[in-house]
Amino acid sequence: MKQNTILELKDVNKHFRDNDGDIFKAVEDVSITLAKGECIGIVGESGCGKSTLARIIAHLTEVSQGRIIFKGKDIVKLQGDALKAHYKNVQMIFQSPLDTFSPRMTIGGYLIEPFVNFKLMNKKKAYEYAQELLDMVGLDKDYIKKYPNELSGGQLQRVVIARAIGIKPDIIICDECTSALDVSIQKQIINLLLALKEKTDFSNVFITHDLALAESICDRIYVMYQGEIVEMIEGQNIVEEAKHPYTKILLSSVFSVKNFENIGNQRIG
Numbered sequence: 001m002k003q004n005t006i007l008e009l010k011d012v013n014k015h016f017r018d019n020d021g022d023i024f025k026a027v028e029d030v031s032i033t034l035a036k037g038e039c040i041g042i043v044g045e046s047g048c049g050k051s052t053l054a055r056i057i058a059h060l061t062e063v064s065q066g067r068i069i070f071k072g073k074d075i076v077k078l079q080g081d082a083l084k085a086h087y088k089n090v091q092m093i094f095q096s097p098l099d100t101f102s103p104r105m106t107i108g109g110y111l112i113e114p115f116v117n118f119k120l121m122n123k124k125k126a127y128e129y130a131q132e133l134l135d136m137v138g139l140d141k142d143y144i145k146k147y148p149n150e151l152s153g154g155q156l157q158r159v160v161i162a163r164a165i166g167i168k169p170d171i172i173i174c175d176e177c178t179s180a181l182d183v184s185i186q187k188q189i190i191n192l193l194l195a196l197k198e199k200t201d202f203s204n205v206f207i208t209h210d211l212a213l214a215e216s217i218c219d220r221i222y223v224m225y226q227g228e229i230v231e232m233i234e235g236q237n238i239v240e241e242a243k244h245p246y247t248k249i250l251l252s253s254v255f256s257v258k259n260f261e262n263i264g265n266q267r268i269g
């Protein structure tokens, strides 16, 4: 393990049983590492096991086999209070922000929930902090009183990011966190994540089917195919470095790097 490694998955497997009782291997012998402040990408087509792997990292799904070393300790068997405490360390941002909210809870209520639940601060302090967080993600402080249906998808995703950042986790997992948004809004959210990452130095697991997007923001990319990691590539050089036939197919079918670069160069503030 490298000195600055924050997370290491060693030969992790997740098997499900289908309706006939047969075993289905959703994640097979996956080994990955994540260093402090690093952004790794997990890329692959729908159904290859990306979300299952994300849930394993966040400890929302138990592994069938393998080890998960977080800050030097195996966390696979964490339970009770220790597990509850660990949930603070890893935050997830999902594809569809609206699913994350209860329609009857205000944005303020949503934002203060973890701080009050984890007993990190009292309600008054949490409300003040929630306003700071809204400001940090480029939303007006008055949004605290609004309900989810009064915000756009992009604004809701900013609120989700605000809450995740506010907990000061070591790791943020973004699971297709921009896929449900319009292209221009996607770019704003990515730029926001990059800016916040610079400020707060969290480590990032970025899950996407979009190799171009992964290439533009990740330090390293793991390519996943049918539950296995088939290739690991250092970011920025996917086209030159890709060796595995599956990665090459992804490259040729999923996107045009050139087109994305043209859009990608126009940063939205």
Ligand SMILES: Nc1ncnc2c1ncn2[C@@H]1O[C@H](COP(=O)(O)OP(=O)(O)OP(=O)(O)O)[C@@H](O)[C@H]1O
Binding pocket: 016, 017, 024, 026, 044, 045, 046, 047, 048, 049, 050, 051, 052, 053
């Ligand atoms: N709880 C479960 N029980 C049975 N099979 C499951 C379960 N969760 C996931 N799977 C199966 O595991 C495989 C991987 O699913 P997963 O959601 O991890 O893929 P994915 O790459 O994230 O796909 P997508 O991008 O479409 O979400 C799929 O075939 C899925 O049907």
